[in-house]
Amino acid sequence: MTPGAGRDPARADRERSGPPPEDGRAETYLRLCAEAELRRALTLPRYEPPALPGLPAPLRLAAGLARPAASVVAGAARPALPLAERTARALRPLADRAAAAVQPVTGEAARRLQPLAWQAADRLQMLRCAAPQALREWRWRVEGTIATVGLRRSGPGPERRDPSAEEGVHRLRTLARALNLAGAIDRGTADSILNGLETALAVRSRVDPHQLAMREFRAMRHPRPARAPAGPYIAAPVGVAVQPEPDSGLAELRLFTLVLAPDQAVLSAAGRLAGQHGRSGHPDPWPVFGSAQPSTTDDRGNGYELHEASSSSDSDGDWAGFLGIFPIPPPGIGWLELTFSPGSPAIRVDLTGLGGEGGAASGPVPADRPAERLIDAAAVSLLHDAVAHGDEDLPWHDLSGVADIVAALDAVGALAPARGAVGRLVTLARRLGVEVPAAVSAAAEPADLPADWTSVLQNRGRRDGPRGGTPAAVVLPELDGARFVLAGLRSDPAGAALNVLAWGWDHGSPFSSGDPNGPWSWSARDDKGRWHIATEGGGGFSDDHAELQLQFVPPLHPEATSLEVTLAGPTGQVTATVALDWDGRGSA
């Protein structure tokens, strides 16, 4: 989706970037913001980890259950791994119970708490983190988040309060990231400014001093990804239904796409859970194959192991996952044959004539101006909320973060290329009845919405998408050093989910809350003219690659036969066309 396309290219080139980082304006601005934030934080009470007796009842219960084990943990021998294991096991119930304890606040509160719960999961892995301290800290964070929800809630509600120092740092980090994405400041400088602020707050007891260690721990856990590994990337459509073993826990299983990459080989799959859905139905690890011993061979007589690499399931009983193949098949083989259980028919995957990037993909073409895309991304996020969650959630949509970004871009002389995008955001927000901060509305006149956004709005209430799955096997051209492979599309009346494998993709911390201002965005248009916007519905992330599940709304047109998927990255965009051959039946 490229709002503003068709402008004068020469002018676009001139306006592509804001002031360069060497200009120093953005760095000065961010440093002065940090000074102001420090001054503000010094008016707040010092950070005091609350004592356990003050816990709310559900947390107290959880803490009480976990404490004996936690004491064991705290006193355990020092070797790092055993301690981490014990700590994690001791605290896992606490994290679950604590999360459950706050669930009744409101749906929105629960949604806001979800990143918090992931943060807790993150912490569970931290070596040497003593359990009792973690209990106190957890409570402090839950309280802080509940208060945040109260702060952001419109209308009558809990008493408003100043944002905590930690929230202030988070707000500034978002701003720093936006300035970085707009090309106004380099990432290392922005990080050092925020790290300095965080340290300044910690040595004044305004934030939890453990944040400093966590920062380094996260840097180690989430290093910036290297460029995608060089070598061939192949996506072979499979599109075959498999009868799961009776003891597998799955009622249906469909294989989508075999992906061969330089560093791994995986098979994407989807299915339905058997029996009752829910947590009790999930043994651990998930027995996708049941008691069967799957096997894989190639045309050269080589054998491979097939195992579950990752999977997900939802409360509706849908299941999706990736099956790993080991070792990685060598280049040049003609086919792979998969056998899920003795006696079952072998599934042959033809690998001939698959030369990497499919003819269905094109690009990259240069991307639009980064500052403009930044603001457009915020508008698309609002648009997605409007379509995916309906009107009742929109009053919650908070544009104050966008207002910060607009003010910052303006202050550092980088807003000019983005004024059109600000105008579009103003129009969209007003049309959806979302409050527009003064800093945003003052920055630009309302502008016309692009046709694709209008299409999305027109179809926001539809529930007419086809039901089915298709391999959607496409290797996208390299973009900004990253590689993406489409590996399976599922559609239902409410929307569609696209599996994507990614390498060399700078996602940022998966434990941060949703960042609608990231440099990557996905959109699609079906051949019946219906536009779709995507957000990450979930994903598996490791150092070297990611598995994404993109959620597209509104639903695909029921008669669509192909889908054009566009990925926009920091400097360009690529497009791929996917045939919609639902479960081998052809399009609906």
Add this chain to the structure above:
Amino acid sequence: MSPPWWAVLPPAEAQVSCGGRTHRLRWAEGSLTATDHPDAEGELVLAALGGERSECMDMVEAWGSRSDDLEIMAVGPRSAADELTITADDVAETGPGGGLLGFARPTPAPLGPAARAISALPLPPGMRPPARRPRGSINYGGFLPGMAQRRAAAVMRQSRGGRGFAHAVSRSSVGHFQFAVGSSRLIWSGRQRAADEAERAAARRRELLSLLALGAEFQLRLSATVAAAWADGGSRAGDRAAGRPALVAALTGRLAPAAQSWLGIDPGQVDAVLHEDTDWGRLALSGTGSGRRLRAALPVGWLASVWAAGLAVTAGHLIVEVREAAWPEVVVLGVPEPGAEPVTLKVRAGSDGWKVATAGGNGAGARR
């Protein structure tokens, strides 16, 4: 000729733990010395050759290496009232093998008893992990709260054969999730570089906190040392353009509370820029009431010779320059109000701060 920046600061001493004993660090005339280590140079040579290092010498070295580090200005105090609560006990926890603030190097470790026990448990065939999964892998699972009616898309991720630590994330939904910890050996393989960087960052953080834990007097002196390095005649004066954003922020962050004390102005309404000329600078007040705004241009050296000594606001004047210094007596230029000409003041340090000894004439046009 202006006096050296350190001439307005009296000597200071701090006690540190060194080799199980209590030793003293002494700052005087711009330098930090370890008074209980008379042969400091010899010790440093021995340490460089692999000999034992002492905490005192580590501190002296750290002081030297941070003497032009603008991070000190970002973290250090903004005013005398700005109390840093970090203590030596806090820092002690940050040492290798220390407590909560510490950061352990993630070196490969053998499997612990818990991991061994779990890996030894018999599993039904269908739940048997693939041979490629590292022994000792542990999977965690659970549910997260959310909107039940929404489509769930939580992605579970299990160990990918030791490919690295994996994370599962769900942005918008509820669902079952799993994540796995493989054996430590496999988790950490391939991320050594990130671990090394993190370890260096942790070491630098410990070093910074150790210096700040020496106390307020040392915090101010270290800040002054850094500012002096970037001021005219300092070792980094030639690089000032590159450090300008950090220096502007350092100046603004310290002038703002001083201006609040001087004029009662909102500290958020203070704009400062670096003054590069040879005179003392400029001060201009605009607006009225709560809309008053102070614009200032002061040299970086102001931070070293005026602010760090606690002279910024003395006897109702904003002190803008030190003319002569023989501690505890100092001759300064002070501005009684924005727009007014500076006047010469002779001030004397006492137990309750600086007091005017005598007031002199107009100091306008004075060259530094």
